[in-house]
Amino acid sequence: MKVVVLTGAGISAESGVPTFRDSDGLWEGHHVEDVATPEAYDLQPGVVQRFYDDRRAALAGVEPNAAHRALARLEEFLGDDLLIVTQNIDDLHERGGATRVLHMHGELLKALCRACQARVPWTGPLSDFPPCPGCGATELRPDVVWFGEVPYEMERIVEALESADLFVSIGTSGAVYPAAGFVQAATRAGARTLELNLMPSEGTHWFREARHGRAGELVPAWVDDLIAELGNPS
Numbered sequence: 001m002k003v004v005v006l007t008g009a010g011i012s013a014e015s016g017v018p019t020f021r022d023s024d025g026l027w028e029g030h031h032v033e034d035v036a037t038p039e040a041y042d043l044q045p046g047v048v049q050r051f052y053d054d055r056r057a058a059l060a061g062v063e064p065n066a067a068h069r070a071l072a073r074l075e076e077f078l079g080d081d082l083l084i085v086t087q088n089i090d091d092l093h094e095r096g097g098a099t100r101v102l103h104m105h106g107e108l109l110k111a112l113c114r115a116c117q118a119r120v121p122w123t124g125p126l127s128d129f130p131p132c133p134g135c136g137a138t139e140l141r142p143d144v145v146w147f148g149e150v151p152y153e154m155e156r157i158v159e160a161l162e163s164a165d166l167f168v169s170i171g172t173s174g175a176v177y178p179a180a181g182f183v184q185a186a187t188r189a190g191a192r193t194l195e196l197n198l199m200p201s202e203g204t205h206w207f208r209e210a211r212h213g214r215a216g217e218l219v220p221a222w223v224d225d226l227i228a229e230l231g232n233p234s
């Protein structure tokens with residue numbers, strides 16, 4: 001059974017990482033659409049850098065939750081038949097034990113050099129424009145995919161969707177493309193589709209099944225059911 005899981009901010013909500021479009025949709029006082037763009041970065045690089053510096057620093061204070069750990073258990077059971085694609089830029093999937101995670105919107109703990117295109121691990125701030133470890137230029141930006149930029153690993157993701165038997169979307173509002181369109185690609189490929197989310201997403205009608213509740217409860221229960229279903233083929 002080939003499974004593709006897409007996660008969004010909702011899977012990290014119970015870890016204390018705020019989502020984008022709950023409450024009043026503000027993140028550290030900003031609308032993500034106003035800050036997560038190349039134009040915003042060119043206009044006000046310090047504001048954008050600090051927006052990510054704050055989020056990068058906040059990672060030290062949060063822990064993976066039961067949903068992240070359940071997906072790691074599923075990865076151990078399914079091996080290469082499971083692909084976790086995340087829109088999240090936190091490292092909670094990895095800290096929860098998952099080993100193969102595609103960060104289609106990039107990662108907070110990486111920096112991208114605008115001079116030499118190097119992508120380097122980065123845990124500190126970038127708003128003081130430190131030199132690139134590769135070329136020395138002070139052109140490091142967050143290695144994050146902004147609106148209008150091309151998401152990472154799209155070929156691998158499309159390939160996985162085309163051969164999926166099951167597509168499960170966890171904790172995403174379905175507001176951002178191309179991720180919001182993955183359920184349609186999976187459906188065209190004949191996959192079963194399941195939405196696990198606190199409330200119906202914008203694309204909930206595309207899913208054959210939807211369960212609403214907190215990821216910390218829904219995901220472990222779903223993983224246990226799937227492992228039981230696959231574990232003893234009746």
Ligand code: BV8
Binds near residue numbers: 008014021151198213
């Ligand atoms: C691209 C940066 C071309 C990192 C982000 C007009 C129409 C359609 C599309 C467009 C359009 N105009 C422009 C576009 C394209 C645009 C887009 O989709 N815009 C939207 C706003 C309309 N997309 C792009 O520009 C993308 N690039 O299209 O390039 C291309 C396309 C295909 C192939 C090649 C090239 C780039 C998009 C990436 C933007 N970067 N983030 C960062 O700062 O984080 S997006 C940002 O939103 C975050 O990354 C986040 O991951 C993403 C989606 O948000 P969610 O994860 O869903 O979070 P949200 O808060 O919205 O929802 C949380 C959900 O969880 C809620 O439903 C809630 O109910 C639930 N929840 C809450 N608590 C819990 C819970 N669920 C379970 N348990 C809980 N406890």
Ligand code: ZN
Binds near residue numbers: 114
């Ligand atoms: Zn460089």
